[in-house]
Amino acid sequence: MGRRDAIAEPWGSRTPYGPGEPWPVRVDAHLAEGVSAEQVDRWVPSASVLHSNGDAMDIAVKDGRIVGVRGRAHDRVNHGRLGPKDLFGWQANASADRLTRPLVRENGRLVETDWDTAMDRVVARTRELLDEQGPSAIGFYTTGQLFAEEYYTLGVIAHGGLGTNHVDGNTRLCTATAAAALKESFGCDGQPGSYADIDHADVIALFGHNMAETQSVLWTRVLDRLAGPRPPALVCVDPRMTPVARAATVHLAPRPGTNVALMNGLLHEIIANGWVDHDYIDAHVVGFDELSKRVEDYPPEHVAEICDVPADRIREAARVLGTAKRLMSTVLQGFYQSHQATAAAVQVNNLHLVRGMLGRPGCGLLQMNGQPSAENTRECGADGDLAGFRNWSNDAHVADLARVWNVDPMQIPHYAPPTHAMRMMRYAEEGSLRMLWVSATNPAVSLPELSRIRSVLSQDRLFLVVQDLFLTETAQLADVVLPAATWGEKTGVFTNADRTVHLSEKAVDPPGQARADLDIFIDYARRLDLRDKDGRPLVKWHDAESAFEAWKECSRGRPCDYTGLTYAKLRERGGIQWPCTEEHPNGTERLYADGAFFSDPEYCESYGRDLLTGAPFEPTEYKALNPDGKAMLKAAGFLEPHEQPGEDFPYVLITGRTLYHFHTRTKTGRAPQLQAAAPEVWVEISSHDANAEGLDEGDLMEISTPRGSVRARLRISGIREGVLFLPFHYGYWDTDAGHEPVRAGRAANELTLTDWDPASKQPIFKTAAATLRRVTGTDGPSPAPTTTASAPVAAHVPATAGGERADAEEDPRPSGEGGER
Amino acid sequence: MKIGLLLHELHRDENDLAHALLRVSERHKVDHEIHHVARDLTRWSQGHVRTLADLGERFGTRLDPDPVDETRTAERLRDKAGELVGRKPQAALLLLRDLREIYVKAAGLSVDWEMLAQAAQGLKDAELLATVQSCHPDTLRQMRWANAKLKDSSTQILVS
Structure with a gap:
């Protein structure tokens, strides 16, 4: 058993391994001072909620309080390891300033009240607005941190009950581009790869992805490969000297806003050198000629000028990527939060398609998520898309969803793409969106141009409902504040960035009158008396497990099929990857094995968009482009960013x-x-x-x-x-x-x-x-x-350390119940 | 041969579309996506103006290669009112009218490019045909953009 200061050594000690070998187990744990593992009353299974990696852990409970966490040795995601936010973040649950009672605004001030008063205000305002204006007056802005059951219920209420098109999550800020890029290339959301591809890859490329900090345990897996025999080569694209960049074989630090030019330059070299799998392309891919033609304009010297990266380094990176036997790529905010985000992220998909590297061990492609349950926001319809990756532009999909919900298809808005978060803010600004319900997110800090956002959110004519754990900056502007329970205080499932579904169980009671987000949404539906077309309650479930069963039915036959999962199975087995069905009861490690895609025109989630203008393609255009349901190479030219440095702002x-x-x-x-x-x-x-x-x-x-x-x-x-x-x-x-x-x-x-x-x-x-x-x-x-x-360049800066209170256990040979899950 | 006349019309209409796109961009600054994308799309029409001037030389029509100047137009049009009306519903109706105008202008241009392609085929002029084939898709994308923006904006504007 080892110990470490988990602040000073966030990735812990090495357990090296070679290609194709299993990643060794190392169980990490941290318990409150003075508590030993033997004193813990119960260990309650869950997974991380402070990033997207989905590290499986047990929550330690003693005397009705959370007292620590321990990694789960046999979970596929983390093999026992935990990162700093996993080890210490749980303490926030017991903060003295948790919201414990609903608040309503009275004479300009927020005052405590009871649930009936708060919910009646929300319901009364909803009814008024529905009567006066209809559902276009009401919007929901949620998160990437609730559970699948909660998103699904919210989606049913908003789309099927109220019929508003104004639903989005803060996933708009973190993984909207992941979803969009996957839809462009594969016709559907869903990450193709698996974390286990790290075990097999000979080249790992990280595009705008500082994995060491965003998914610290996944980075531990990479570090263990780097420390073992026959380590993979690393390619890193990042303007910062991240831990990834320091470990990279080739580091490219382009001028911000030039990712598309860089990617086109890499593809130019790969195609020009013939590092292309023509058999794969002929059989499974459309669009190669257009891509080849487009990247002709991006020889390394030209790209070097645009990106301010040496041409030889572009060639070197292209050689490493182009000669990889098993290439794994991950993409995150450096691409997603940039100018031409989707166009750039799609080029990484193109890289894997032209190299025929998908669906096999080591050939993983992960368009990463930033938040723990961003995947669920997307698949359950809380990002505005229709539940179960259904295509709003395909009438048959809308009719099918209407069947599942037992509502008229006209009730489900599908006349245009869903209203995204920034558009909702605009509608609130001009006054046509008059009620906004924000759950588990903090737009008054996280959205761009805050002075504008504050002025929009603080308008008297906007009725703002905020559901959260604390009186956040956004909650301080609200008309009604609803105190919510959080991770460890409620039950539900959530799905990480490689499609692994975990059950997170209630370990302790929420503080005061705080309630699970699911219970709040169900209460809203009941008070509003939302009904299906036969007059029965629209929301037919009453707790997490019954909500999960309803979501499973909605997912049946869709790419994100959950029908093979139950709470009991997740309890017994730990994390399982969707799709999980009767035919594939153990889940599916990699999508798109054998070049089979979800992109058939009748099945796909999206017909795609023009990468530059954003205009959605019509069904007929998609069918002409991709009649046989193949993967699609989409080319894009580089465009200068809209705001360039200059004399005043250099x-x-x-x-x-x-x-x-x-x-x-x-x-x-x-x-x-x-x-x-x-x-x-x-x-x-x-x-x-x-x-x-x-x-x-x-x-x-x-x-x-x-x-x-x-x-x-x-x-x-x-x-x-x-x-x-x-x-x-x-x-x-x-x-x-x-x-x-x-x-x-x-x-x-x-x-x-x-x-x-x-x-x-x-x-x-x-x-x-x-x-x-x-x-x-x-x-x-x-x-x-x-x-x-x-990290500073100067030597005299004292090193970051956590001291005794940041002490974590590291056990490479665990025994007992902590490991046996 | 009347190709010179068609080039003349195309040149005028591309300038006109560029101008209209810039005006939309300036007028709807508070609709950020409209503001930025309209400006990006202006560049395509400005590029077409230069291409058409080159073609004009081949077909004996003198056309100004310089598109309507962006900064001068922008300054002339810079309309603080655009921002001031940002919180008034009337601005939204104006947006629909402006997008409709872009759509109609781009649709007219698209037909003109088609006619030019027909002429190029009649003349067996591969170079002219290649030029049309590189420009016309831009016009179609401008048109689809205006159409898509109309579709996704009109519901909220008309029912609220």
Whole structure:
């Protein structure tokens, strides 16, 4: 049994292994001070909710309280390991400032009330708006952090009950492009690959994906391969010197906003050198001629100019990718939150298609998620798409969904694409969306251009309902605040970024009167008296398991088929990947084996969009392009970003995350070890730019864009020249200001611009033009972590460490019940 | 041969569409996607203007290769009113009218490109045909964009 400071050593000790071998088990655990494993009353199975990896864990319960967590040794995802947010994040559940009673606004102030009063207000306002204007007045903005049963119920209420088209999740900010890119290439959402592809790959390519921080346990798996015999080569595309970049065989750090040019350059080399599987393409793929023609315009020298990356390094990366025997690729925010997001992410799909590397061990493609249950938001219809990956543009799919819900097909909005989050904000701004129900997300910190978002959300004419654990910045602007239960306090399933479904069980009671999100939604449907076409209740379930059974029926026959799963089976077996059916009772490790896709025109989830204009294709256009249901290569030309650096704003600002925090820190800011590891906002600059400007580590800087300014301490890091980085986690709830800046801004989104990828509608967080100036000199190093991409170039900065309270157990040879799941 | 006349019309109409797209972009700044994409699509029409001027030389028609100047147009049109009416419902109706105009202009151009393609085939002029085949899809995408935006905007605007 080993021990580690899990803040100082987030990935822990190595358990090396070679290609094709199983990843060794290492069980990580952390218990509250003074509690030993023997004293724990119960271990309750669950999985991580502070990232998308889905690390399986048992929650330790003692005297009705959560006292720690332990990784599950035999789960397919993590083989026992836990990351820092898994080990420490649970403490936020017991924070003293949890919401325990509903709040309503009275004379401008939020006051405590009971559930009847709060829900009656919500229901009364709903009825008024339905009578006055109809469902177009009402929108729902949810999250990537609830459970499948909750999303499904919300989708049924919004689409089948009210009939509004205004439903989206904050997955719009994190994985909308993953879904859009998969739809473009394969006609349907659903990640093709498996985490186990890491065990087999000889090349692993990470495109805009700082896996070391976003999925720390998955990165542990890569590190263990790197430490073993015949390690894989790594290709990294990232403008920051991330832990991934430091471990990479080839690191490309392009100018932000040029991913499409870079990808076209790589594909140019791969096609020109004949590193192409023509048999695979002939049998399974359409669009090769157009792609070849398009990338002809992107020889390495030209791309080198656009991206400011050496041409030889582009050639080198192309050679590694082009000669890989088993290529695994992952994609995340560096591509998704950029200009031309979908077009860039699709080129990674194209890379795998032209190389014929899909559906086999090691040939994994993962368009990653950022949040624990983003996959469920998408498949259950809470991102606005129709439940079960049904195609809103296919009348037969709408009719089928109407059959499942027993409603008239006209009741389900399908006249246009679903209204995305930024569009909902626009409707609220112009006054046609008059009630917005926000669940488990914090748009007043996470959406771009915050001064605008605050002014939209604080309008008197907008009835704002916020359902959350804490009085977030957004909740402070609400008319009704509903206290919700969270992970560990309620039961449900959620699905990670490689389609692994976990059951997360209730371990303890929620505080005060807080209720499960599912119970709140069901209560709303009952109070509104939503009925199906035969006059029976529309929502026919009453608890998590009955909701799961209903969702399973909805998923039957669709790509995300859950019909082979039950709570009992998940309890017994741990994580299982969908599709899981009677024919495939053990789930499906990889999609698209043997080149069989979900893209038949009658079956596919989407007919795709024009990658540049975002215009949806008509069914006839899709059928002409892809009559036989093959995979589709989609080409795209490079377009300059809309906001370019210039004289007044000479830098490119990118925003992002750090290992120790999640989203707007509502939970991680309340876990002492995590908060101490990254206590305050910082700004990163390259040493070249710091020298040129005469700046020192720790200087207090003011960073400005045409939208606002933020103050932060300077970290001189390995980021590329001309680029500034700000973490987006830091809002105002733990400042005196409450929900907005009093003087200097702190939230990175004060600075970001309102612009999005027209194809995925994902906002752009990676290409704002910015400037900075020194406010005061340094009084010590900046508070940025030293263990991560924000590592300082200077030697004198003290290393980030967690001390005794961040002590975690590491057991490579576990015995007893913790391992046997 | 009347190809010069057709080129003249195409040149005028592409300039006109570029101008209309810029106006839509400026007027609907608060509808961010319209603002940005309309500006991106303007560049295609401006490119077509240059291409048509080159073609004009071959067919004896003098056409100005410089498209309607972006900055001058933008300045002339810069209409603070666009932002000021951002919270009023009338702006939304104006948006539908503007998108309809883009759609109609692009549809007219699409027909003109088709006619030019027919002429190119009659002349067995492979170079002219290739030029049409590279420009016409842009026009169709501009048209589909306007149509798609109309479809996904009109419900909310008309029923609320």
